Structures are given as structure tokens and as C-alpha cells.
Amino acid sequence: MSATPQYRVCPTTGLxxxxxxxxxxxxxxxxxxxxxxxxxxxxxxxxxxxxPDVHLLPMDWFYLALTAHGLDVLLCWIIFFEVAVLYxxxxxxxxxxxxxxxxxxxxFWLMVIGGVLTNITVLQGNSxxxxxxxxxxxxxxxxxxGLIIFAVGALIACGVFFGTLVLAKDERTYEGSVPLVTFGxxxxxxxxxxxxxxxxxxxxxxxxxxxGYISHIDPLMYKLVWWAMGxxxxxxxxxxxxxxxxxxxxxxxxxxxxxxxxxxxxxxxYIFFLQLAxxxxxxxxxxxxxxxxxxxTSYAMYLAVLGSMIHAMTVPGTIEAAQRRLxxxxxxxxxxxxxxxxxxxxxxxxxxxxxxxxxGGISGVVLGTEQINLIMHNTVYAPGHFxxxxxxxxxxxxxxxxxxxxxxVFQREIMFPRMAKLQPYVFAIGAGGIxxxxxxxxxxxxxxxxxxxxFADSIFPYQIPSxxxxxMALNGVCAILAATGGLMYIVNTVASVxxxxxxGDAPVKTYAAxxxxxxxxxxxxxxxxxxxxxxxxxxxLVGVFFVSFVLYYYVNWKYLAEVWPLR
Amino acid sequence: xxxxxxxxxADQPEAAERIxxxxxxxxxxxxxxxxxxxxxxxxxxxxxxxxIAQIPVAP
Ligand code: HEM
Ligand SMILES: [Cu+2]
Numbered sequence: 001m002s003a004t005p006q007y008r009v010c011p012t013t014g015l016x017x018x019x020x021x022x023x024x025x026x027x028x029x030x031x032x033x034x035x036x037x038x039x040x041x042x043x044x045x046x047x048x049x050x051x052p053d054v055h056l057l058p059m060d061w062f063y064l065a066l067t068a069h070g071l072d073v074l075l076c077w078i079i080f081f082e083v084a085v086l087y088x089x090x091x092x093x094x095x096x097x098x099x100x101x102x103x104x105x106x107x108f109w110l111m112v113i114g115g116v117l118t119n120i121t122v123l124q125g126n127s128x129x130x131x132x133x134x135x136x137x138x139x140x141x142x143x144x145x146g147l148i149i150f151a152v153g154a155l156i157a158c159g160v161f162f163g164t165l166v167l168a169k170d171e172r173t174y175e176g177s178v179p180l181v182t183f184g185x186x187x188x189x190x191x192x193x194x195x196x197x198x199x200x201x202x203x204x205x206x207x208x209x210x211x212g213y214i215s216h217i218d219p220l221m222y223k224l225v226w227w228a229m230g231x232x233x234x235x236x237x238x239x240x241x242x243x244x245x246x247x248x249x250x251x252x253x254x255x256x257x258x259x260x261x262x263x264x265x266x267x268x269x270y271i272f273f274l275q276l277a278x279x280x281x282x283x284x285x286x287x288x289x290x291x292x293x294x295x296x297t298s299y300a301m302y303l304a305v306l307g308s309m310i311h312a313m314t315v316p317g318t319i320e321a322a323q324r325r326l327x328x329x330x331x332x333x334x335x336x337x338x339x340x341x342x343x344x345x346x347x348x349x350x351x352x353x354x355x356x357x358x359x360g361g362i363s364g365v366v367l368g369t370e371q372i373n374l375i376m377h378n379t380v381y382a383p384g385h386f387x388x389x390x391x392x393x394x395x396x397x398x399x400x401x402x403x404x405x406x407x408x409v410f411q412r413e414i415m416f417p418r419m420a421k422l423q424p425y426v427f428a429i430g431a432g433g434i435x436x437x438x439x440x441x442x443x444x445x446x447x448x449x450x451x452x453x454x455f456a457d458s459i460f461p462y463q464i465p466s467x468x469x470x471x472m473a474l475n476g477v478c479a480i481l482a483a484t485g486g487l488m489y490i491v492n493t494v495a496s497v498x499x500x501x502x503x504g505d506a507p508v509k510t511y512a513a514x515x516x517x518x519x520x521x522x523x524x525x526x527x528x529x530x531x532x533x534x535x536x537x538x539x540x541l542v543g544v545f546f547v548s549f550v551l552y553y554y555v556n557w558k559y560l561a562e563v564w565p566l567r
Numbered sequence: 568x569x570x571x572x573x574x575x576x577a578d579q580p581e582a583a584e585r586i587x588x589x590x591x592x593x594x595x596x597x598x599x600x601x602x603x604x605x606x607x608x609x610x611x612x613x614x615x616x617x618x619i620a621q622i623p624v625a626p
Binding site for chain 1: 590592593594596597599600602603604606607608610611612614616619622
């Protein structure tokens with residue numbers, strides 16, 4: 001235990017930033033960005049291979065790149081960034097030093113070693129088992145070992161988060177309940193514990209199996225337990241990026257949540273029910289019954305979807321209420337028209353909110369419904385869906401937050417502000433495009449993870465409709481756009497972090513009426529609602545969302561009826 | 568848990584003495600952790616594993 005630890009007071013938010021916390025946030029964020037760069041490159045090469053006229057990589061390289069892509073972006077990029085967010089939400093928002101910074105560094109290095117080990121193993125070529133590594137496909141032992149080491153590191157980081165909550169409570173560094181953003185991060189950390197424990201339960205035996213100590217891993221059992229990790233980890237992402245939506249609204253606009261209670265209830269529903277949705281990955285497995293499938297993916301899941309619906313209402317509502325308080329009160333949509341669209345932190349968050357909801361949310365419920373899932377299961381619709389959630393949702397939000405992270409935590413100016421301004425739009429269009437076109441191709445029957453959809457050397461010839469080929473080509477075009485947006489982000493972030501002008505104690509531009517320091521407790525770390533429910537614009541937007549949702553849902557039932565005509 | 572709740576009456580419009588049940592739940596991270604791990608373990612993992620374990624082995 002160190003004596004009085006060092007901190008500085010952030011000039012923008014008025015929050016205490018402890019030295020150890022700051023260093024750890026920096027380290028984790030930098031590692032995240034490095035893995036995004038590597039993984040993004042693999043993603044582009046995969047997309048260009050799946051563009052039938054380009055068909056970039058040979059078959060073995062395609063599966064290698066696909067494996068590396070999934071691991072680097074879904075696991076490394078996202079989880080490193082999330083660890084940074086956990087430290088922010090505990091230590092910074094609760095005004096408390098980080099519990100056990102040594103352990104946090106251990107966690108960091110374990111994650112680095114694990115991530116690098118898995119990458120090296122994949123690049124050696126005998127581990128192209130893809131992200132899911134379904135048995136009986138077998139990777140080299142170090143593939144699993146790397147993942148296990150990474151997971152242990154991440155679990156320790158969660159421990160540091162919980163430790164910091166306890167420390168803050170003991171030292172009374174905050175009053176009453178934790179702020180909403182911390183509560184959202186807590187939701188994420190709880191889901192993470194289940195996720196990582198499930199990962200250990202399945203990966204340790206699989207590792208032993210690849211070493212030859214265990215003779216057999218049952219493929220269905222593997223799938224079941226693996227998805228307790230694979231799916232739940234996506235729910236960590238949702239919890240974290242929704243928390244960040246509230247955080248960015250609070251920091252930039254001084255926005256208080258519309259209703260603390262409603263937002264917390266939504267997170268609570270996540271804690272209770274969200275992880276059960278893992279079952280949607282087994283919807284076509286014959287070995288588990290319909291009761292299990294429907295209970296886990298429908299009945300219980302809809303309660304978690306209710307949580308998301310609440311956020312879908314309260315996040316834009318929170319922004320609208322704040323904007324109206326700042327005086328943008330004319331008509332239905334002045335608050336939206338006059339929002340800080342030139343600020344990449346804001347535009348990134350808002351684009352992410354819209355794309356995540358419309359593309360990711362709707363397609364997720366469709367895919368998670370046992371009956372209509374049959375039309376799309378294992379088609380490229382699935383990657384279409386999850387690029388909407390995890391790329392236009394989580395990744396875009398993390399990018400947006402980086403534009404605050406660099407000045408606030410790294411205390412450097414963004415080196416290329418013009419590029420930063422444009423970047424969220426380029427990335428959003430590109431990533432929205434790959435999501436949409438992969439979904440379209442999947443609806444036309446294009447399989448996922450397939451190197452050659454002409455099936456040239458197949459014993460059973462099959463002709464995908466030519467529109468399917470067109471969709472995969474459009475996917476390739478959008479992939480180039482998304483990769484460009486990704487590159488703009490990476491170049492700008494790396495340049496700013498290492499070579500940007502030091503900002504020292506100059507505050508970052510925000511739009512709140514009163515400067516943060518003057519408000520006593522900074523909004524992002526405060527408790528309390530906006531105190532208004534006058535959000536007509538949001539109600540219209542949410543109405544449009546619901547109508548799209550219902551229409552699309554029923555279109556798919558209609559489509560199912562045509563796939564299986566009852567004549 | 569919520570012993571220090573009385574100190575935080577400032578921003579609570581309702582009576583400060585009795586903290587509502589759900590707020591007490593939300594203020595207890597380890598209770599939430601317990602629930603968040605148990606629910607999926609029981610309904611997803613254990614129930615699912617039981618179903619798979621009951622599949623007869625092929626002769
Ligand atoms: C430049 C941006 C990106 C492009 C162009 C891209 C493109 C693709 C493509 C074409 C596939 C293969 C679909 C298939 O053949 O089944 C894929 C798979 C995947 N992508 Fe991306 N992606 C990008 C970014 C991301 C990001 C940021 C994430 C996560 C945060 C992500 C997560 C995944 C995952 C998990 C898979 C599945 C891998 C597997 O099937 O094993 N992607 N991506
Ligand atoms: Cu899932």
C-alpha cells in the first residue's frame with residue numbers, strides 16, 4: 001500500500017486522475033490500437049478475398065487471416081480498450097486510487113503475452129481454426145495457451161475493478177450510489193467474470209486435448225460452453241459502449257440521464273438476462289431441446305432486449321434534453337441539427353447509436369428468433385449482424401472516445417483535427433456498408449467463412465444468385481472505405497499520442513453551459529436525472545425505429561413461409 | 568452495504584432513512600455479481616449440459 005498517491009485534477013471534467021490509473025489507461029489503450037491496426041488489415045484482406053472478382057488470398061491464407069482477424073479485433077482490441085474503460089469508470093469516476101496497480105500491470109502484461117502468443121501461433125499456420133476453434137478442428141497448443149493467458153489477465157483486471165469499488169466505498173471517496181457510467185461498467189465487469197470463467201472451463205481442457213493429454217472433446221459440449229464465453233463477451237461490449245454513450249453525453253454536453261432509475265434498470269436487466277442469449281448460437285443444434293433454446297433466446301432474452309429498448313430511448317433522450325437545456329429548443333429537431341457534428345467524439349457516438357440500433361439491434365432480434373434464424377444461420381448474414389454491433393457499435397464508440405482520451409488522459413492535442421472530424425463518417429459509412437451488404441448477401445444464401453462461393457471444386461454444384469455476388473462485391477468496396485476510416489483513426493491516434501503537442505492543463509472544448517469545474521461534482525461522476533421528459537424528437541426517432549423493427553421482423557416471417565411453403 | 572446511506576440524503580427526494588429495496592440491490596456489487604454469474608450458469612450452462620449429457624451414446 002503506497003502512502004498518499006499522486007493525482008492531478010483534470011481541468012475539463014474536474015475529476016481526479018491518479019498517476020497509476022493514468023499510466024494503465026494509456027498502456028491498455030495503446031495496446032488496443034496496435035491490435036486494431038493488425039486485425040483491421042486482416043479484415044480488409046478477408047473482405048477482398050470474399051469479393052469474388054478480386055479473390056485476393058489463396059485458400060489457406062484466407063482461413064489464417066480470418067482467424068487472426070477475429071482474434072485481434074474482437075478479443076485484443078476490444079478487451080484492452082475495455083480494461084482502460086474499467087479503470088476510468090472505477091478509479092477516475094469514483095475519485096479513488098486504483099486498487100492494486102501492480103496487479104493491474106500484471107494483468108496488462110499477461111494480456112500482451114497471451115495476445116502475442118496466439119497471434120504468432122496463428123501466423124505459424126497450423127492453427128487456422130477460426131475464432132471459434134470448434135472441435136474437432138485442432139489448433140497448436142499455444143493457440144489455446146495464449147487465449148488462456150489473455151483471459152487470466154483480463155480476469156485480474158476485472159478483479160482490480162472490483163477492488164477499486166471496494167476501496168472507494170471504504171475510503172468514502174463518493175457518496176450514495178456509484179455514478180451511472182460506473183454502474184454500466186460494473187455490469188460489464190460482472191458479465192466479464194462469467195465470460196472469462198466459461199472460457200477457462202472450456203479452453204483449459206481443449207488445450208490439454210491439443211497437447212494429447214485428453215483424448216476427446218465432445219463438439220456439442222464444446223460449442224455450448226465456448227459460446228458462454230463467445231457470446232457473453234459481446235454483452236460486455238454492449239454494456240461498455242452504452243456506458244460510454246452516457247459518459248460522452250455527460251462530458252461534452254453536461255447531459256444528465258433522462259432517468260437514473262430507468263437507465264439503471266436497463267443495466268440491471270442486462271446483468272440478469274443478457275448472457276442467456278448465448279443460446280442463439282446453438283439454435284440449429286439437434287442435441288439441445290427447444291425448451292432450452294426458446295427459454296434462453298426468447299423469453300429471457302426479450303427481457304434483456306427490453307433493457308436495450310430503454311437505452312435506445314434514454315440515450316438520445318438524454319442528449320436531446322441536454323441540448324434543449326443549452327437552448328436548442330426550436331421545433332422537433334433543432335437539438336439534433338445543431339448538435340456538435342464537427343466534434344468526432346460526438347458524431348462518432350451518435351452514428352454508433354443509430355447504426356447499432358437500426359442495423360445491429362434489429363438484425364440481432366431476427367437472428368435470435370429460433371424459427372427465422374433458420375433462414376440465415378451460418379450465412380454471411382451473421383457476420384453482417386455482428387459487424388453492425390461490434391464495429392459500428394462498439395468500435396466506433398471506442399474511436400469516438402479516443403478523441404477525448406487523447407487530450408484528457410494523454411494530454412496531447414489531436415494532431416490532425418480535420419482528419420479527426422471526417423473519420424467517424426468515413427468509418428461509419430464503410431462499416432455500416434459491410435454490415436448491410438453482408439446481411440443482404442446472407443439473405444440470398446451466401447455462406448459465411450467460405451473461400452469460394454462459386455463452389456468450383458464442389459461435388460455438389462450450387463449456384464448462388466448473381467445478386468449475392470454483387471452484394472459481396474459491394475461489401476468489398478465498403479471494406480476499403482472502412483479500412484480507410486480505420487487507418488485515419490490509427491494514424492491520427494498514434495501520431496497524436498506520441499508526437500502531439502502537449503496540452504498541459506488546458507481544458508478540452510465542451511458545450512455545457514457551465515464549465516465543469518464550477519458545477520461542484522462533474523456530471524459524468526454525479527447522480528441525478530435530467531429532470532425533464534420533454535423529448536419529442538427522440539420519441540419520433542424511436543417511433544421510426546419501432547416501425548422499422550416490426551416491419552423487418554414480419555418480412556422475415558413471410559420470407560420463412562416462402563422458404564417452407566405449406567402446400 | 569448501505570450503512571452510509573444516511574449520509575447521502577442530499578439528492579434523494581424521498582425519506583433518507585429507508586433506502587428502497589432495488590437501490591440496495593443495485594448498490595451491492597457483489598450481490599449483483601452473484602446473480603449475474605448464477606443465472607446464466609443455471610439456465611444456460613447447467614441446463615444445457617444436462618440435455619447434452621442425456622443424449623445416448625451411439626452404439
Ligand atoms: C476494416 C474493418 C473490417 C472489415 C473490412 C471486416 C471484414 C470482415 C469480413 C469480410 C469477415 C468475414 C466474413 C466471413 O467470411 O465469414 C469478417 C469476420 C469477422 N470480423 Fe470483421 N471486419 C472489420 C472490422 C472488424 C472489427 C473492428 C471487428 C471486431 C471488433 C470484427 C470482428 C469480426 C469477427 C469476430 C469475424 C468472424 C471471424 C470468424 O468467422 O471466425 N471485424 N470481418
Ligand atoms: Cu451471440
